[in-house]
Amino acid sequence: MRAIVVTDQAAGTAGMKLVERPEPIAAINDVIVMIYASGYVGTELTWPSTWTDRTNRDRTPTIPGHEFAGVVTSLGYGTTGLTVGQRVFGITDWYRDGTLAEYAAIEARNLAPLPGDVDFTVGASLPISGLTAWQGLYDHGHLKGGQTILAHGAAGAVGTMVVQLAREAGAYVIGTGRTSDRQKALEYGAHEFFDLDNDNLEDIGGVDLVFDVIGGDIGKRSAGLIRPGGTIVSVVGPNEAHPINGRAIDFVVEPDRGQLTEIVQRVRDGRLRINIGEISTLDEAITTLNSTKRRLGKPVIRVRS
Numbered sequence: 001m002r003a004i005v006v007t008d009q010a011a012g013t014a015g016m017k018l019v020e021r022p023e024p025i026a027a028i029n030d031v032i033v034m035i036y037a038s039g040y041v042g043t044e045l046t047w048p049s050t051w052t053d054r055t056n057r058d059r060t061p062t063i064p065g066h067e068f069a070g071v072v073t074s075l076g077y078g079t080t081g082l083t084v085g086q087r088v089f090g091i092t093d094w095y096r097d098g099t100l101a102e103y104a105a106i107e108a109r110n111l112a113p114l115p116g117d118v119d120f121t122v123g124a125s126l127p128i129s130g131l132t133a134w135q136g137l138y139d140h141g142h143l144k145g146g147q148t149i150l151a152h153g154a155a156g157a158v159g160t161m162v163v164q165l166a167r168e169a170g171a172y173v174i175g176t177g178r179t180s181d182r183q184k185a186l187e188y189g190a191h192e193f194f195d196l197d198n199d200n201l202e203d204i205g206g207v208d209l210v211f212d213v214i215g216g217d218i219g220k221r222s223a224g225l226i227r228p229g230g231t232i233v234s235v236v237g238p239n240e241a242h243p244i245n246g247r248a249i250d251f252v253v254e255p256d257r258g259q260l261t262e263i264v265q266r267v268r269d270g271r272l273r274i275n276i277g278e279i280s281t282l283d284e285a286i287t288t289l290n291s292t293k294r295r296l297g298k299p300v301i302r303v304r305s
């Protein structure tokens with residue numbers, strides 16, 4: 001099969017190569033999925049799991065891409081609940097070969113059925129951003145209607161999902177980002193926009209929840225905005241500061257079939273807008289992923305037309 005691989009950590013995306021690789025085989029409880037479309041997170045080549053296995057041994061050459069939409073082509077021993085020919089979407093194991101490839105082996109529990117009226121490109125754009133937002137807001141942030149949330153990076157892939165889900169939950173949403181992100185953040189449902197390039201973060205006052213996709217100094221200063229009993233949720237590692245009388249949580253998104261089903265249903269009934277950036281073919285993907293242009297939305301690689 002054709003797949004994009006990386007072997008050289010220092011080279012970053014410039015080291016990506018489109019090569020022939022053996023097709024994966026289905027282990028216990030796996031399915032093999034023919035990949036139609038794959039999402040990509042810009043930081044993947046900095047993740048330790050891209051380079052080593054769970055025992056810290058080199059696992060290169062590695063196929064990046066960890067979210068996808070496609071069709072089940074075979075079932076592993078003992079796999080139940082899915083059938084050959086079924087449309088599916090979801091997250092793949094960080095430590096296994098990913099989805100910038102024609103086929104991938106995935107544990108069946110990590111994916112969900114993709115309804116027939118949802119395009120593969122749309123399906124591939126949702127799992128990581130959608131689940132990260134869902135879990136950060138509800139599982140970790142315990143968001144409730146009437147609360148105020150500060151959604152950093154509100155025009156980005158995760159941020160646009162955070163803004164929309166928080167708004168649906170009845171929260172007051174303050175989105176942040178660069179000056180040029182204002183319009184997009186407001187269009188996705190932020191009540192207010194805060195310009196991180198020009199405004200003073202401390203002027204925001206108190207909030208119940210910070211959803212941080214930026215970290216560093218922004219994350220640190222945001223901890224000071226948390227009201228008593230509030231939470232700062234980070235998806236970019238532990239925060240350097242802890243809120244006084246509040247919680248600080250950092251987490252890595254987990255696969256969840258029920259949550260994926262909720263998310264795609266919201267897309268179907270118009271409650272959730274997708275945020276897809278550049279769409280490229282597998283042949284074009286290396287050029288796209290090496291572009292120095294600012295990414296506006298989730299990059300999706302259309303592996304099969």
Ligand SMILES: NC(=O)c1ccc[n+]([C@@H]2O[C@H](COP(=O)([O-])OP(=O)(O)OC[C@H]3O[C@@H](n4cnc5c(N)ncnc54)[C@H](OP(=O)(O)O)[C@@H]3O)[C@@H](O)[C@H]2O)c1
Nearest residue numbers: 043132153156157158159177178196213214235251252253
């Ligand atoms: N822990 C997890 O499970 C998990 C899951 C998903 C994503 N993540 C992480 O979350 C981060 C965001 O992912 P994403 O897919 O949403 O990326 P994205 O689409 O690039 O969104 C991030 C947004 O934040 C903006 N931003 C970053 N630094 C900023 C700053 N200093 N000032 C103003 N705006 C800033 C970005 O603008 P620019 O492009 O101009 O910088 C972009 O609009 C990544 O680091 C990713 O690895 C973690």
